[in-house]
Amino acid sequence: MMQKRISEILRRIIGDEVPLEVIVSEGEGKGDYATPLAFRLAKMRGMAPMIIAQELKEKIENDKEAQKLFERIEVASPGFINFTLSQESLSQTLRAILKEKKNYGKPKLKSKEKKKIQVEFISANPTGPLTLANGRGGFLGDVLANMFLWMGHKVEREYYVNDTGNQILTFGKSFLAARGIIPDEETFYKGDYIKEWAEKNKKIIEKYKKNPLVLGKYAAHDFLKKIKDVVQKKSGIRFNRYTSEDELYKKKFPEKVLAIFKKNKVAYEREGAVWLKTTDYHDDKDRVLIKSDGEKTYFLADAGHYLETAQRGFDLKINILGPDHYGYVVRIQAAAKLVGMPASEVIVTQAIRLIRDGEEFKMSKRKGKFVTFEELVEDVGVDVARFIFLSVAPDTHIDFDIGRAKERSMKNPVYYVQYAAVRAKNILTKVRAHKKKLSQVGKPDFSLLTSKEERMLILKLLSFSEVMEEVVKTRGVHLLTRYASELARTFHAFYEKAHVVGELNDIASARVALLQATLIIFQNLFDILGISLPDKM
RNA sequence: GUCCUCUUAGUGAAACGGAUAUCACUUCAGGCUUCGAACCUGACAUUGGAGGUUCAAAUCCUCCAGAGGACACCA
Secondary structure: OHHHHHHHHHHHHHOOOOOOOOEEOOOOOOOOEEEOHHHHHHHHHOOOHHHHHHHHHHHHHOOHHHHHHEEEEEEEOOOEEEEEEOHHHHHHHHHHHHHHHHHOOOOOOOOOOOOEEEEEOOOOOOOOOOEHHHHHHHHHHHHHHHHHHHHOOEEEEEEEEOOOOHHHHHHHHHHHHHOOOOOOOOOOOOOHHHHHHHHHOHHHHHHOOOOHHHHHHHHHHHHHHHHHHHHHHHOOOOOOEEEEHHHHHHOOHHHHHHHHHHHOOOEEEEOOEEEEOHHHHOOOOOEEEEOOOOOEOHHHHHHHHHHHHHHOOOOEEEEEEOHHHHHHHHHHHHHHHHOOOOOEEEEEOOOEEEEEOOEEEOOEOOOOEOOEHHHHHHHHOHHHHHHHHHOOOOOOOEEEEHHHHHHHHOOOHHHHHHHHHHHHHHHHHHHHHOHHHHHHHOOOOHHHOOOHHHHHHHHHHHOHHHHHHHHHHHOOOHHHHHHHHHHHHHHHHHHHHOOOOOOOOHHHHHHHHHHHHHHHHHHHHHHHHOOOOOOOO
16 A cells, blocks of 8 residues: 555656556665666666666655655665655554554455456365365465455355266275275275275165266265365365356256357367367367267366356456366366456466375375375364465475474464464453553554554554555465564564553553554454464463 | 476575565574563575576576476376
């Protein structure tokens, strides 16, 4: 918000000559905000940056709004212009937070700008427990959806369930093999969870032994229930729609999308199979929609799913996929375009490597060798699990040490952040007991908050809106957890120096207001991240 | 073999081409007579290597080295 205001001032002064840029300064003696604008102008005009910066500085100093906004404007070598906010600007920020509360930093979207967005995530086959990678995508999708919702968009959180087809047939056969009804095969699902389910459902297996697809569907349905339980109850990940692939088949979406492809002449026959011309969309080869044996591919079903989403009027679809789908992105984006999805994004999360006793621990769902997402959440708790996964960018490989996960979780930054919020909350509770005395002091005077720690804290609160803007723009949810840590750190430093209780005077009153503002921001952050704000720790 | 992603402090991670590279943990040196010490203050880096573009490179380009992944008429 502040960056925008500064940009507007600069725009007034230099016009549309060059693109603007206002950055948040880090480190001492650089002001609160800065602009490297002089470098751009220097190049265009063939002059020294320092001279231009000096000229600009003088012009800015003559601007009325700038006079209110800044306490100081300085030129720094080799040509930066640094802005230091005035006490009044900081006070304004506090007033804004206290007034707007959870809406602070929220852009005021016009109804035209409000979009209908679908976030599809996890969508793991219901043929086994969720993996850590599923969980990573799950938290990411959940928080991304929270973000868009907070921004004022309409959001649908969708889980696409592959509950039919080859995979499910194999799944059904795997149980028959586990019961010794048919011989085992390489491609079948293995692992204890298969044996356990087979043991528990002897009668069902016997009943459907002639029809492995139906058995597979039955089992998939059962596993999906378990997944829903882990996702919604244990991990706090919310969905509003579970879309069944089987249902889409019944509604003929694969056929519908195929008809569209054919009509647009992007599908063709070759060697008895039907192909989609994805090479027109940067793919390195065309992809099969219908195999020569007449069977529909998974890709066709997926394209049908995209068609269904497009027909329901979404402006944007964001699909979060696991690392094993890397090679799938180009063709699914091609399909999205071809079915008329206005905007489509795919986020691929990188792999999570498990390390146990210093050795890599290879995971395979089919072989039944893995650590489940559920185990992790139960081991370390939802808040910790969320924070671990959400604090790294999606395209970063994670090495996850199981042995040290618990030990680490005790020192997890999430506690650091929660502790800060708890501290703020506790003071406010104590202050409430003294309310009478405080009210005698009168309205809080923010101009008294001039110490280094107070200033830093207000600036941090101010940057909340900027962080949110950045997160929305880049989908970089990890910036939020990082910001939470920084806010906590700034708060702890303030806490150490600035006491409230026992100092019932003007400054205490102002600090109480600062605490309230801090708590508002923390609460808002926690809501979006899906992390709890405990009363005690 | 082709393509993609990654390589930043002892560890794990941040950083639209912007200044003195940020955060947490570990280690070391300090700090509780006042709101909770699950805290604070300070110390710890030639951003894998070599070139190049730029006023400015962790970031962009080329090459090299290392790690992971994707390359089916599978899903």
